[in-house]
Amino acid sequence: MKLTVVKIGGNVIDNQEFCRSFLQDFSQIEGPKILVHGGGKIATNIAEKLGIETLMVDGRRITDKPMLDVVTMVYGGLVNKSLVAQLQSFNTNAIGLTGADGGVILSRKRPVKEIDYGFVGDIEKVDSGQIAGMLGQGLTPVFAPLTFDRDGNMLNTNADTQAQAVAVAMAEEFEVNLVYCFEKKGVLSNPEDDDSVISTLIPSLYEQYKASGAIFKGMIPKLDNAFKALSEGVSQVIICHAAEVKQAVSEGIAGTKLVLS
């Protein structure tokens, strides 16, 4: 059976009107589906208003306890429930989840090496059976980028990685189509030209674009995640603009399609 896993970033969430239109498109995707969302700027804004500083070490964001509380509130509460309530109004029976809910995504707190990232989770195990049970009840899981550990802590978790881990786990039982939605039309061969979308990306081409500098920065972990999903059993990975999610899923004609060979 086919299953669609869609990841949306914070930029979709930050734009209320666009987000609503995205959710309407998403609700029209046929068959079982899962949404994984990122954080957006709201957490940073609320942290600022609460007088909580965003800690950075070597350019990396650190999740200390006050910031963990903020992301748990904002991602797990405000953002997640707003998406769920809107999807319900589009007749999609959404259920908002963090990894802790139903114990579906267990992590461990990232071990301290050079940097102590604080309450950040590295995913250990996805309970695909529990998620499949929800899908079987006609539910559409909506995941906040939060997981938990065995000690009862919530943990801040990268949404791209979480989408990949969920997609891979579900691939044991489903034919999984993973779609990363973001603010560009796809992976670009020329970062200056928004229309230079690479229609099909294979690993050797990816290496060439990395070497030439056309693919750089944040796209690299995103694509590493995406190729990992493919190599671990996900049937199809597409990276596209959030406005084109329906075309990408139903016709496979939008954005960049990743293939292993």
Added chain:
Amino acid sequence: MKLTVVKIGGNVIDNQEFCRSFLQDFSQIEGPKILVHGGGKIATNIAEKLGIETLMVDGRRITDKPMLDVVTMVYGGLVNKSLVAQLQSFNTNAIGLTGADGGVILSRKRPVKEIDYGFVGDIEKVDSGQIAGMLGQGLTPVFAPLTFDRDGNMLNTNADTQAQAVAVAMAEEFEVNLVYCFEKKGVLSNPEDDDSVISTLIPSLYEQYKASGAIFKGMIPKLDNAFKALSEGVSQVIICHAAEVKQAVSEGIAGTKLVLS
């Protein structure tokens, strides 16, 4: 089959150490169970820090949009997920829910009569089948005091009423034991004497205590809710101290037991 529905108030949530000990007790209750939690003072504290005023009209709290966002964050995110993660550490497979999740508790925005309460929900329908499905998967639903309407709004909802509505809906299929936990040992015949617990309360006695003024204020809506649950099919209602939840459930010997005759 037996089902235990436990409601805890904000006072339990506000005391971290006591809350943890309560959750440990709750996790040891045998058989399927559901937890419904109230809000606590954290929402008011965070609203204050964010510069959001608590609106009151005629002594009633109003939920305007900024306050709705705060309670959605705090009840649906921070409080709910903290309870879920802690229950997971006690080997209870908790799943945090608002009424919007899985569409389990549909409300409508309270109609404006003398007072416009804002984004407050009056419960219309509980999807007992969906909740029973979760119980069947070994899950323990943990409800935040939030529901939703058909227009995609989250709605602030009274936790006592929500516990009663869930208990009544589940009573179609289960033998439901509803336990309201609070900061007193039970319903008191003398409000000055914490040990004057009424062991069994019947409606005629309730009317007498109301007339004499021994039962007053916040206890009246709580007891009205509780008697409503009984008259609509819930098998047993107990009102007790949160520290005595285990005794109340397993032995039925703590707090005040409500009976119809």
